[in-house]
Amino acid sequence: MILALQTTTFGVLGGIPTYNRIVCRTLDGFNSAQTKAVLIATDTVADLASRHAELPSLRLKAFSRERNAFARSVLRSGLSDRIDLALIGHVNYAPLGWMLKKLQPQMRYGVMLYGIDAWQPLSALKRRALQQADFIISISDYTRQRAIETNDLAGKRIDLLPNALEWDEVEPADSTKPTIQGTCLLSVCRLEQSEKYKGVDKVIESLPEVARRVPDIQYLIVGGGSDLDRHRQLAVEKGVAERVHFLGFLPEQELRACYRDCQLFVMPSAGEGFGFVFLEAMKYGKAIVAAKSGGAPEVVIDGVTGKLVEYGSKAELTAALIDLSLDKSKCDRLGQAGYQRLQEKFLYPRFEQTLSEILLRQLSASACYRGRREILNHA
Secondary structure, X not given: OEEEEEOOOOOOOOHHHHHHXXXXXXXXXXXXOOOEEEEEOOXXXXXXXXXXXXXXXXXXXXXXXXXXXXHHHHHHHHHHOOOOEEEEOOHHHHHHHHHHHHXXXXXXXXXXXXXXXXXXXXXXXXXXXXXXXXXXXXXXHHHHHHHHHHHOOOHHHEEEOOOOOOOOOOOOOOOOOOOOOOEEEEEEOOOOHHHHHHOHHHHHHHHHHHHHHOOOEEEEEEEOOOOHHHHHHHHHHOOOOOOEEEEEOOOHHHHHHHHHHOOEEEEOOOOOOOOHHHHHHHHOOOEEEEEOOOOHHHOOOEOOOEEEEOOOOHHHHHHHHHHHHHOHHHHHHHHHHHHHHHHHHOOHHHXXXXXXXXXXXXXXXXXXXXXXXXXXXXX
């Protein structure tokens, strides 16, 4: 049996849920003879309603944020099921993988590292559980290196598995005309007080100077959260409130139209383990302005698919926005290079192949251990 533990998968959009969904998609098509179960801590039963038919080989179960029930279910599985492999979808659940290993020593467990949670020094229990994992999967080399440095991990046990677009094809955007005219910048992210590193405020601060060179500049921000009011007030203070459009969380068709109609995508974040929204922008052939920070440089190639600026440098950010806003041909060239990079590096088939290879390798190791134990027991 393969058991996967995930945080949130089908209930919301975003980079981590997308990663979890394509893990599920890979598991569904992997080794039809193997039982595969996925326990999801924060999703609801309603979130799974349409997923059972899409993923017929998976046993999906949601726990609606009932974390004690989630942990009890993991324990029951450890006591009653023969588990060959456990995929732990968040570093916070690493102790559950360690517990399963103690119950079933032949089992292999791996922990998936996504971003900022793995960059920080972990509690003694989580660190030990991560160190004891048979393998670790990291979404980016940056996350891999930070986790090694801060939590004393063995790098040779860490596989690299970047995020990917959920489906192979590029869906058509809504054909309606854009509701906002002008040269449009676009950001798509949560505006949470705990995630001020996203850099949306830095873009707002740069707009007065950008507007002096690009009179029709407009800034679209898709997303919301507990830090929205601070951003609204900042736009007022900087005298650009009429240029900054807070659109909230949009239905998928409207979000696609925003990607389609913007001239360039901007998110100069200091805390991206990967930056899934960069892939979405690349899907629509958009040039990207990002920060030389976190995992972003592994996705956005400076001068090739976009521009990288020092996080917090107003001068560099302003110059990049002016340059790409005034030079549409350069934007188009960078955007097309980004689209090509997406096809080569970040589509689902590549993700599926890499994860399947990891699974096969770990299942083989589990079978070898089990075989050795059976020989010893019969000796």
